[in-house]
Amino acid sequence: MKLCRVLFVFFFIAAQLAITGLCVEKKRFILYATFLSDTPVELSDGSRWMMDRGDSFPILMFKEQQTVAVLQFAGTQFFTESSRVKITPGEEVTPEMVANYRRNVEGYVEGKSVKILQELKPEKQEPKAKKGKTAKTEK
Numbered sequence: 001m002k003l004c005r006v007l008f009v010f011f012f013i014a015a016q017l018a019i020t021g022l023c024v025e026k027k028r029f030i031l032y033a034t035f036l037s038d039t040p041v042e043l044s045d046g047s048r049w050m051m052d053r054g055d056s057f058p059i060l061m062f063k064e065q066q067t068v069a070v071l072q073f074a075g076t077q078f079f080t081e082s083s084r085v086k087i088t089p090g091e092e093v094t095p096e097m098v099a100n101y102r103r104n105v106e107g108y109v110e111g112k113s114v115k116i117l118q119e120l121k122p123e124k125q126e127p128k129a130k131k132g133k134t135a136k137t138e139k
Contacts, residue, residue: 031059032093032101033069033085041078049073051080055104056097059087074105 034056042048057071062082069082088097 028090030090032056032088032090032097033059033071034088034097035085037084039080039084041080043073043076043078045076054100056100058101074108
């Protein structure tokens, strides 16, 4: 009885290894969206941006029966109407589109870091009056 269980487990593991050995390397599926006109958007972190005509972003998903596209922008995301963008499959993405996306991400990260640094800087305090007697004015 134990031998049957051991043989069953052995054949099960061997079958799993054979199946995974036959699998083809997975191909990454990605879509990019390119804006067709200047479009104001609000990012999920609350900041507002104006996306220019020709800006490209990876698509995370579609919503509302593919009428709304959810696009990735650095570590955040935003929504836009699908009619405002041209969908490009991953194999048709050009180096210019990727370079455009990277420039936008760099601008976003630089702006975000400046904002964080400004928030961390202590505000300049006005010098306090010296302790001691103060002159009284007579009326």
